[in-house]
Amino acid sequence: MTETNVKETLTFFVISDSAGETASKLAQATMAQYPMINFEIFRRTFITTKDALIKALVDAKSHNAMILHTIINQELVQVADDFCEASGLFHFDVLTPPVLEVQRRTGIEPTREPGALHHLNKNYFKRIKAMEFAVKYDDGKDPRGFLEADVVLLGVSRTSKTPLSLFLANKNLKVANLPIVPQAHIPKQLWEIDPKKIVGLTNDPKILNNIRKERMISYGLNPDTAYSQIDKIISELEFATELYNKLGCIVINVARLSIEETASMILNALNLEDHSYFITDDNED
Amino acid sequence: MTETNVKETLTFFVISDSAGETASKLAQATMAQYPMINFEIFRRTFITTKDALIKALVDAKSHNAMILHTIINQELVQVADDFCEASGLFHFDVLTPPVLEVQRRTGIEPTREPGALHHLNKNYFKRIKAMEFAVKYDDGKDPRGFLEADVVLLGVSRTSKTPLSLFLANKNLKVANLPIVPQAHIPKQLWEIDPKKIVGLTNDPKILNNIRKERMISYGLNPDTAYSQIDKIISELEFATELYNKLGCIVINVARLSIEETASMILNALNLEDHSYFITDDNED
Structure with missing residues (x-):
C-alpha cells in the first residue's frame, strides 16, 4: 500500500500574484519532510486576472495538485476558494490570515497591490550595493573592504565563504x-576592525576531506x-x-x-537584522 | 482613530525550528500590504526544545506579537497553540496544513526532522558551483563563461545584472x-550560443536616468x-x-x-526550473 503511494508523484501548484517566493519556500519545506516521495512544483506567478487564475486552477486540477497560494485580491481569492471547494482540491491560503490580523488590529485596509513585496525603494540600491560589494x-x-564591511568571513577552503557572502548580501549586508x-x-586591516564583525568559519576535518575529494572528482582530478x-x-x-x-x-x-542556517546564526550572533525588504533605521546613509 | 493606530508598532515573531526563511518571507509580504504601518520582526530560529520555545512565546507575549511559525515537532506545535490560545495571541501555523495533506494522500509520516529543507546533498555542490560561477x-x-552558462544576461548599466545573476545562482543556475x-x-562567444539562453535587459530611459542620478548622489558625485x-x-x-x-x-x-520578479520571468521564459533544493533530473552531472 505504502509502496504504491511512494511511486506516484505529488504535485504542488504555487499560485501567486507576484513572484511566488513565499509559497515556493513553503512547498520546498513540506517536500523536505518526505524524502521518499517524488514531488513536482509548478509555479503560476504574476496571476492578476480571473482568466489567468482559472487557467492555472484548471491546470492544477488536471494534476490533482495541492495548491499553495499568495494572492492579495479578495475577488481572486474567492474564485480560487470556490473552484477548489467544488473540485475537492487541497488549497492553502498563506497570505490572508496574517493580512486580516493586521487589519483587525489597526482598522486599516491592506493596499491590495500585488507584488507589493518588491517595491523599488531605497532598499533596492542598498541591496545592489551589497551584492556588488560581495563580488568586489x-x-x-x-x-580594504574589511574596513567598510558589516561582516568579515574568514575560513579555510570549502567552508562556504562565497555562497554565504552572497546570501548575506541578499539581506542587504556588506560582506567581505x-x-x-x-x-x-x-592583511593588517583584519586587526583594525571590531572583532564583533568577524566570523571565523571552521569545519570537521573528515567532512572537509570528503567535500574536497568530491570536488576533485567533480573537476575530473585525482x-x-x-x-x-x-x-x-x-x-x-x-x-x-x-x-x-x-x-577574539x-x-x-x-x-x-x-x-x-549559517547565515541565520551569523545574523543572531552579530545582532544584525535582515534588512532585505524594510529598513527601520531612519539614519541609514 | 486610524491616526493613533498607525503610530503604534506592530510586531511579528517568526518562530522556526530551522532558519525561518518561509515565515520571514510571509511576514515581509504582509508588511508590504501596509506601507503606512510601522512593523518590526523578531526571529527566533533553531527552536527545537520546549524551553527555548516557551522563552520565545513569553517574549512574543510581552510584545503582543503576531506569531508565524514553522515547527515540525508536533509536541512543540501543541505547546505553541496552547500558549497562544491561553494568551490570546494571534498565531499562524504555516507548515502543518501542507504537511498533513501529503500525509493524508500517501499514508506516509513526515520525517519530522527540523531544518530538513537544508540538507547538504548534491544540490549543495551544484549551488556552490553556481555561485562561484556567477562571481567568476x-x-x-x-x-568563455558564456559557453558554459545556463543563462547569459546582457544589459546596459544599472539593469540589475549582478544582483540578478546572484539571485539566479541561488537557484542553482550558472549565469554569466x-x-x-x-x-x-x-565577444564572439555571444554568437556561438543558443539565443534561447540569452536575456537582453532593458529599462525606461527616464527611470534609468533617475537611478543613475541617485547613484551619483549616493557616491557624493555630481x-x-x-x-x-x-x-x-x-x-x-x-x-x-x-x-x-x-x-534573437x-x-x-x-x-x-x-x-x-525579473528572475521569475527569466525562469518562465527560458523554461528553467528552480532547482535550489531539489533536482528531479537524474541525469544531472
Missing part, C-alpha cells in the same frame, strides 16, 4: 571574505591530492582556530549547516 | 553577464554627468535593443520589476 571583496581580493591558508599573509589529505586539513584548521582566538571573533562550525 | 563570470570578466556599452567590443544624460541613455538603449534583435534573444524591461 570576495576571496580576499581587496582587504578572506580564505585562511597557513602560508598566507594576514581525489588523493595534498588538498584533501587529512593531516594537512587538520593543520589548516588548527592554524585557523588559533587566528580566530587571537582575533565568533567561530561557527559549518559541518552540518546549510548556508541558510 | 560577472561583468563580462571572461566571455555582460554590460552593453555602445563603444564596447561584443548627478549631471554624461553617465546620466538622457540622450546618451536613449542611444545606449537603442544600441542594446538592436543587438538583442540581431541575437528575449528582452525584459526591468523598469518596474524587482529582482525576484
Whole structure:
C-alpha cells in the first residue's frame, strides 16, 4: 500500500500574484519532510486576472495538485476558494490570515497591490550595493573592504565563504571574505576592525576531506591530492582556530549547516537584522 | 482613530525550528500590504526544545506579537497553540496544513526532522558551483563563461545584472553577464550560443536616468554627468535593443520589476526550473 503511494508523484501548484517566493519556500519545506516521495512544483506567478487564475486552477486540477497560494485580491481569492471547494482540491491560503490580523488590529485596509513585496525603494540600491560589494571583496581580493564591511568571513577552503557572502548580501549586508591558508599573509586591516564583525568559519576535518575529494572528482582530478589529505586539513584548521582566538571573533562550525542556517546564526550572533525588504533605521546613509 | 493606530508598532515573531526563511518571507509580504504601518520582526530560529520555545512565546507575549511559525515537532506545535490560545495571541501555523495533506494522500509520516529543507546533498555542490560561477563570470570578466552558462544576461548599466545573476545562482543556475556599452567590443562567444539562453535587459530611459542620478548622489558625485544624460541613455538603449534583435534573444524591461520578479520571468521564459533544493533530473552531472 505504502509502496504504491511512494511511486506516484505529488504535485504542488504555487499560485501567486507576484513572484511566488513565499509559497515556493513553503512547498520546498513540506517536500523536505518526505524524502521518499517524488514531488513536482509548478509555479503560476504574476496571476492578476480571473482568466489567468482559472487557467492555472484548471491546470492544477488536471494534476490533482495541492495548491499553495499568495494572492492579495479578495475577488481572486474567492474564485480560487470556490473552484477548489467544488473540485475537492487541497488549497492553502498563506497570505490572508496574517493580512486580516493586521487589519483587525489597526482598522486599516491592506493596499491590495500585488507584488507589493518588491517595491523599488531605497532598499533596492542598498541591496545592489551589497551584492556588488560581495563580488568586489570576495576571496580576499581587496582587504580594504574589511574596513567598510558589516561582516568579515574568514575560513579555510570549502567552508562556504562565497555562497554565504552572497546570501548575506541578499539581506542587504556588506560582506567581505578572506580564505585562511597557513602560508598566507594576514592583511593588517583584519586587526583594525571590531572583532564583533568577524566570523571565523571552521569545519570537521573528515567532512572537509570528503567535500574536497568530491570536488576533485567533480573537476575530473585525482581525489588523493595534498588538498584533501587529512593531516594537512587538520593543520589548516588548527592554524585557523588559533587566528580566530587571537582575533577574539565568533567561530561557527559549518559541518552540518546549510548556508541558510549559517547565515541565520551569523545574523543572531552579530545582532544584525535582515534588512532585505524594510529598513527601520531612519539614519541609514 | 486610524491616526493613533498607525503610530503604534506592530510586531511579528517568526518562530522556526530551522532558519525561518518561509515565515520571514510571509511576514515581509504582509508588511508590504501596509506601507503606512510601522512593523518590526523578531526571529527566533533553531527552536527545537520546549524551553527555548516557551522563552520565545513569553517574549512574543510581552510584545503582543503576531506569531508565524514553522515547527515540525508536533509536541512543540501543541505547546505553541496552547500558549497562544491561553494568551490570546494571534498565531499562524504555516507548515502543518501542507504537511498533513501529503500525509493524508500517501499514508506516509513526515520525517519530522527540523531544518530538513537544508540538507547538504548534491544540490549543495551544484549551488556552490553556481555561485562561484556567477562571481567568476560577472561583468563580462571572461566571455568563455558564456559557453558554459545556463543563462547569459546582457544589459546596459544599472539593469540589475549582478544582483540578478546572484539571485539566479541561488537557484542553482550558472549565469554569466555582460554590460552593453555602445563603444564596447561584443565577444564572439555571444554568437556561438543558443539565443534561447540569452536575456537582453532593458529599462525606461527616464527611470534609468533617475537611478543613475541617485547613484551619483549616493557616491557624493555630481548627478549631471554624461553617465546620466538622457540622450546618451536613449542611444545606449537603442544600441542594446538592436543587438538583442540581431541575437534573437528575449528582452525584459526591468523598469518596474524587482529582482525576484525579473528572475521569475527569466525562469518562465527560458523554461528553467528552480532547482535550489531539489533536482528531479537524474541525469544531472
